[in-house]
Amino acid sequence: MFDVQEMEVNFGPQHPSTHGVLRVLLKIDGERILDAKPIIGYLHRGTEKLFEHMAYPQCIPHTDRMDYVASATNNLGFVETVEKMMGITGNIPKRAQLMRVMLSELQRISSHLLWLATHAIDLGAMTPFFYTFREREQILDFFESYCGARLTLNCMRIGGMPDDLPHGWLEDVEAFVDKFEACIDEYESLLTNNRIWKKRTIGIGVLSPEDAIDWGITGPPLRGSGVEWDLRRAQPYECYPELQFEIPIGKNGDTYDRYLVRMEEMRQSTRILKQCFPLIRATPAGDIKAKISKVIRPPEGEVYHSIESPKGELGYYIVSDGKTQNAYRCHVRPPSFVNLQALPAMAKGHLVSDLVALIGTIDIVLGEVDR
Amino acid sequence: MNKALMTYLIWPLVKFLIAFVIVQVIVAAMNWVERRLLGLFQARLGPNRVGPKGLLQIIADPIKFLLKEDIVPASAEKVAYFLGPVLPLIPAFLVFCLIPFGPPPTFTVTRVNVGLLLIIALTSTAVYGIILGGWASNNKYSLMGGLRSAAQMVSYEVPFGLSIVGVLMITGSLDLVTIVRYQEVNAWNFISQIVACFIFLVSMNAENNRTPFDLPEAESELVAGYHTEYSAMKFAFFMLGEYSMMIVNSCLIVTLFFGGWTLGMFGFGLTTEVLRGMGVFGGLLGAAIFFTKVMLFLLMYVWFRATFPRFRFDQLMDLGWKFMIPLALANIFVTGIFILAGQERLMYWIGLGTIAAAAFYLFRPKRIPAKQKVVHAS
Secondary structure, three states: OOOOOOEEEEEOOOOOOOOOOOEEEEEEEOOEEEEEEEEOOOOOOOHHHHHOOOEHHHHHHHHHOOOOOOHHHHHHHHHHHHHHHHOOHHHOOHHHHHHHHHHHHHHHHHHHHHHHHHHHHHOOOOHHHHHHHHHHHHHHHHHHHHHOOOOOOOOOEOOEOOOOOOOOHHHHHHHHHHHHHHHHHHHHHHHOOOHHHHHHHOOOOOOOHHHHHHHOOOOHHHHHOOOOOOHHHHOOOOOHHHOOOOOEEOOOOOHHHHHHHHHHHHHHHHHHHHHHHHHHHOOOOOOOEOOOOOOOOOOOEEEEEEEEEOOEEEEEEEEEOOOOOEOOEEEEEOHHHHHHOOHHHHHOOOEHHHHHHHHHHHOOOHHHHHO | OOHHHHHHHHHHHHHHHHHHHHHHHHHHHHHHHHHHHHHHHOOOOOOOOOOHHHOOHHHHHHHHHHHOOOOOOOOOOHHHHHHHHHOOHHHHHHHHHOOOOOOOOOOOOOOOOOHHHHHHHHHOOHHHHHHHHHHHOOOHHHHHHHHHHHHHHHHHHHHHHHHHHHHHHHHOOOOHHHHHHHHHHOOOHHHHOHHHHHHHHHHHHHHOOOOOOOHHHOHHHHOOHHHOOOOHHHHHHHHHHHHHHHHHHHHHHHHHHOOOOOEOOOOOOEOHHHHHHOOHHHHHHHHHHHHHHHHHHHHHHHHHHHHOOOOOHHHHHHHHHHHHHHHHHHHHHHHHHHHHHOOHHHHHHHHHHHHHHHHHHHOOOOOOOOOOOOEEOO
16 A cells, blocks of 8 residues: 655764764664665775884874774784784883873773763763763873873883873872762763663663674673673783773673673773772882883784773784884774674664664774774 | 724734743743753853853844855755744744733733633644655655654644643633633642643653654754754744744643642632732733743753653654553543542642652652672673
8 A cells, every 4th residue: 555665864974973974874664774784984094004104103193093082092002012022011111001001091981981971962861971071071181191182192102101100190190080980970870770761772782692702892892792801801911910800791782781881891990090009109200111122123923912992802913024114014903893893783673763872882983993 | 993903903912922022032041041051950151152141142143043044955845945944933923822921811912712722723733844844855864853753743742632631621611811710719730630740741842842852853863853954044943933832831831730820829829819909010920920930841841951861763652652641541530530529629639649759759868879780790
């Protein structure tokens, strides 16, 4: 009787809730999604190719621009990979290691805050956005006072750190960390037990642990599905083995569990930070660089090293020919890119409104997806 | 001059124009109040650059709308595209003729003995403009916004209407003035009709496409919904229509459930008679009471907007059809039983009990947010 038509909708690249320039080609029947096809590449900058033409230290600012809301962890992954290739991982001074951990954990909190802000505003709750940005600004201020930049930090060097901590920095961060848990409670009071929030997130985009592993998903989405896999614990780097923290995991693998996992991860990050303060005060000031040659020329070979970025496993694969000062080939394994691949499977059968929730819950950064 | 002409044309017209201007001022002020209040809720300032406390923003915004280029998409259906923003304005403005802002006869434009029915009939036509606008824009997001809006407004029209039936049954009149006069000698209707009042409050939010029911213009999903393609004054007309309808609905809930211009119950307090005794001042006081109450409900809209996430479309429909409508029907049924049994006073106690229970539930000592489901594995 009626002529039922499927409608094709371009969701993005210019769309308020695709978190950048993601384009999803939707086939919808009414509001129901029949097929969702992510189309990426709008932010492709050829970062990997650029790495082949630059000396290793010159590459670090370029890693900032991949996951531009979590550049400290990008730096960390790169410098650690080069250090591993040079075999100086064990030489990094304790103080530099602790500074790296602190910056990464602050970065993890700020990245999760941004995720919470956008995820909540995607689902129509506009107030958490401003509350989270209030705290995120403070974290960015800490970055600024350490390295002068707020987003693209360029705050790590091969063999150590560029500068020692500025005067009073630790005290400021400590004051922030002390009050931050109350802030998390504040965000949670707006969302966690809110019925509409639960209705919008529970049972949406369920990923079974098997599926999540098959898709190669890492980070909070994987842990939300109940798989206990955190590279800080599974393949420890820096001084994480000395620090006490728990890995939150979800049960149902839906959007709500991923939300809870990230909220708990912020709490664990503050816990890690709290342990860092006495440790870093015990180290001698200024001892932030390992003794390495001025010219960085790793021996011939290849190495893959990965760290736990806020979004999942961030891996660098570098091939060195041992002759030049730049990489023969550098490949990045960005967590967002891999996690995004599960979007069509998660979105199928849900409504258009849920697609927004799903894009939010995967927590993609297009700079990292497209590189 | 012909006396009939004065009574039936000139005076109503003058009164309407005064009411219209007041309402337009409230619409403009509402915009500023909403943004400042949202700023308060959200740990930021809100507009504070133009004039003292940003008050001139009220004037700056319309000027901006007037000066912007009016873009009509090339593939739009021109006539319908033009009608879209204009149509919702007509019922929104007409309704103000029917609402008693203060003690009659001075502060009512017209007194119609089926006023309530007329208001519902008028307000339900507002959806045409949105559907037309969404369809005529020739944009898929606009179309989806228009369709959502159509389904939503039609669905919530039903509980909206049904919740009023309870009030009709106990007051026995469709005349808004009579309804208010009933409330000043008996209790305000929200006590005896607490369920109806709740349904009315929710459905008026849904009718106006406000958070948490703002799906038709869901920014994060449909870009801007039905008004994606509208710019300049056409967009301003949509906003004007939306805010006018907010005021209409707030006026309605005040009139139907919260005693209109009076500030008294059981014949005590500032009732119509007392206000009339005060002469012109009393009338103005009544109008002031009325608009204060309206303002409180307008602030409630803002409060909701700052607090709630957005419903999903199917959940919205479920809430409307599976919860609100049965609840409204049950309310009519129960009210009918009470009226038949002649126990209308008993409804006051039940209403007060419900309000007390709700207050007790809302202000109960808060549990520490439970760490649900997240398990610490190590």
